[in-house]
Amino acid sequence: MSTARYSSPATLPAVWLVAEREIRMRLRSKAFLVSTGILMLIVLGSVVAGGIFGANQELPKVAAVGSAVSAVEETKAFTVTEADSVEDAEALVRDGSVDAAVVPSEGATKLTVIGLDEAPSTVVSLLSVAPQVEILEPSDQNSGIVYLVAIAFGVIFFSSALTFGQLIAQSVVEEKQTRIVEILMATVPVRVLLAGKVVGNSLLAFGQILAIAVLAGVGLLATGQDILLAEVGPSIGWFLVFFVIGFVMLAAMFAAAGSLVSRQEDMATAITPITFLIMIPYFLVIFFYDNPLVLGIMSYVPFSAPIGMPLRVFLGIAEWWEPLLSLVILVVSTLAIIAIGSRIYANGLLRMGAPVKLKDALKA
C-alpha cells in the first residue's frame, strides 16, 4: 500500500474539527436558541425593570398643619400637603391620600405624627434626630450592591455550568447511544474527542455569557445605571478568569460522567453528584455573602473559587496574592481532573448497556 493516503490531522486541528461540529450542531438546535433567547430577555428585562423602579422612588406624602409645615419642609424628604386643621389632616390620613399627618404639639420635638393603623416609621425616622455616627473602617460597598453582585456571580456560574455541563454529558451519551463513538475512536484518539467536546461547549458557554454581559452593560448604560457598572468592573475581570478555568474543570467532569452511561435516561443519575458540586457554592454565596470566613474558605476550594474569589476581590477583603494562589490551586486541580476524567471517558465509552461503575472505569 504505497499509494498516497490521507494522514490523520495533527491534534489541534482535530480538536478544532470536533469542537466546531459541537458548536455547529448546537447552534442548529432550536431548543438551545430558544433558551438562550429567553435568558437574554430575562437579563434585559431585569435591567430595564431595575432602571424603572430606581427612577420612580417617591417621597412619602404627609399632611402638615400650622407650624409643623415649615419643620417638615425643612427636611426636604416629604411631599407636603398643607391642611387647615388637625381634623382636616386626619381626614386626609383616613382617606389614604397621605401616608401620615404631622401636627404641632407640646412635646420635646414640638411635633406629633398621626398614622392610620400603625406608627408610620419612615416618617418618624425622617423627623427624628439621630445621634452622631462614626465608622472606624468604612466599607466601600453598600450591602445591597454586594448582595446583588454575589447573586449575579453565583447565578451566572451556576446556570451556565449546569446548562452546558448537561449539554456536554448529553452529547457524550448521544455518541454512545448511537454507537458512532466506535467509528470516532477508530479515527481519532479519545483525548482529542474529549478535548474537542470541552472546547466546543466551553466556547459556546463563554459566547453566551459574553452576549449576556454586553447586553446587561448596554442596558445599564442606557437606563443610566452606569455607577453600578463602574463599581463591579474590576472583580468581573477576575470572575472571567476563574470562570473559564472552573468551567473547563466541570466540563471534563460532565463528559466523564456522561461516558459511564449508554442511555439518556440514565444520564441524570450519573451527573447528579456534579450538580451538587455546582449548587452548593451557589447556596453558600446566597446565605453567607457577608461572612468573611465562609467566603475565605470558598475562595480557595476549586468548585466554589469562581464565585468566592471574585466576590472577595469586589469586597476588597482579599490580599493581592490571594486570587493568584487560588488560581494556581484551581489550575492544578483542573489538570488533575482532566487527567482522571479522560481516563474514565476512555474506559467508559465502549461499555454499553448498564451504567459503568466509577471504580471499574478508573481501573480498566
Next chain:
Amino acid sequence: MLELHSINRSFGERRVLRDVSFTVSGGRMTGFVGGNGAGKTTTMRVILGVLGADSGTVSLDGSPLTAEQRTRFGYMPEERGLYPKMKVAEQIVYLGRLHGMSPAQAKSSTESLLERLGLGERVDDTVESLSLGNQQRAQIAAALVHDPEVLVLDEPFSGLDPIAVEVVLNVLKDFAATGAPVLFSSHQLDIVERLCDDLVVIADGEIRASGSREGLRAEHTLPRYELQLGGDAGWLRDEPGVTVLDFDGGYSVFDVDSDATAQRVLQRAIASGTVERFAPQLPSLSQIFREVIQ
C-alpha cells in the same frame, strides 16, 4: 497484507479470543464467519485498536500496526451509528476530515460515494429521516470516504434488501480491486460464498479454518459423486469400492474409495445407457461451516 498473530483477549474470566491468527491479503475479499458470540466483533475491534489485546500482535505488511496507520483504516462497526440529526453528506464529510482530508477532498469523495451507493438524492436529509437500509449505505460511505488502506466491515450486508446487497457488493469489489485488504463478517453464508476470495472461520474464540475459498472447499470435499441415469442404476450397489448413500430409480449419491473407482463407475454408466449427470458433489459453504465449527 494484514496479519494477526496469536491474539488473546479475555473479559474478566471469560476468554473471548484464543491464539487467533490469520491473514487478510491485499486485493482480496476475506470473509469472516462464525456464530453469535464466536469472537468476530472482538477480533475486529482489536484490529482497529478500539480494544486492546491481552497478548499477540497485529501487523501490516510485516511491521506492527501503529496508531497512525490505524487511522487510515476504514471501519464499519457491528453497532451501526451515525449522528441522527446531522445531514448525510455533512456527516460523511466530517468523518473524512477527521481522517485528515481537506474540505474539498472530503466533499468530492463523499459525493461520488453517495452517488455510487444510490444515496445521491438524499445527501441533504438528516440521517434519522433515512430508512434503515439507507442508513446502512451511509454507514458504508462513512467507512470508505477516506480511501482507506485496509477495510474492516462488521456485517455490512445485514438489513439490506437484495438490490442494495448488489449495490454494496459492487462498491466493495471495486474497492478491493484497488489492492487493499478487505475483511468482512457476515451471517449470510450465501453472500460470503459468492463474494469472498478467502475465508476465515471462527468458533469459541478459536480460528477453525482459514484459507482461500477454493482451497477450503477442496479440503472439505469428500470423494462423493452424484449420478443421474436414464435407466435404473441398481447395479451401483454391487460395484466394488462404492458406498451408495442415496438411491431413487436412476438417481444416486455415492462415495468411492478412489478416483479410479469413480472413473470405472462412469465408464460402466456410459456403456449401460444415457448419463444425464455425473458430478463430484462440492460442499456448500454452510456445510463446511457446520463441519469445522463442530
